[in-house]
Amino acid sequence: MYYAYQDPRTPIWTKIVITIVVAYAFSPVDLIPDFIPILGYLDDLILLPIGIAFAIKIIPIPVLEDSRKKADSMLLTKKPKNWIAGSIIVLVRLIFIGWLIYLIYTFF
Incomplete structure (x- = not known):
């Protein structure tokens, strides 16, 4: 999603969705607080993968393919x-x- 976000071919609404998903992933604030037994972690286990899947689904296919190639080559050359x-x-x-x-x- 990082490379797709940086690509100029990515529509603005897709960049907004990516920003929201990443912000939610790193945010200490959850929809359901973590101190509530079981339910507190379910939002992280359910909402975050749904958000990531949705963000990936709305990225244009050529941008997604190029982003995956860039990520693969980056991981092969250096960590x-x-x-x-x-x-x-x-x-x-x-x-x-x-x-x-x-x-x-x-x-x-």
């Missing part, structure tokens, strides 16, 4: 790396683990 994003994720996890250790030592 995508984003050291900044990876470093931020590791830092957030370390802070969270440190916070948990602090809470454990404080309360026990």
Whole structure:
């Protein structure tokens, strides 16, 4: 979907759908909160694949084929790396683990 979004042949409404699907995938806000047992995760397991399938279905076929070729060739030549994003994720996890250790030592 990344390459299809960047392609100038992709219609604007398709780009809007792709943006909504990607935003929902990365959004911490869900339609059904995750703390509700079973139902909380069903929206991620059902709505997200439906959104992805719909977005792929409305991408024009020539754009979809070209995007798949670009993605395949990119994965064969080099693996995508984003050291900044990876470093931020590791830092957030370390802070969270440190916070948990602090809470454990404080309360026990």
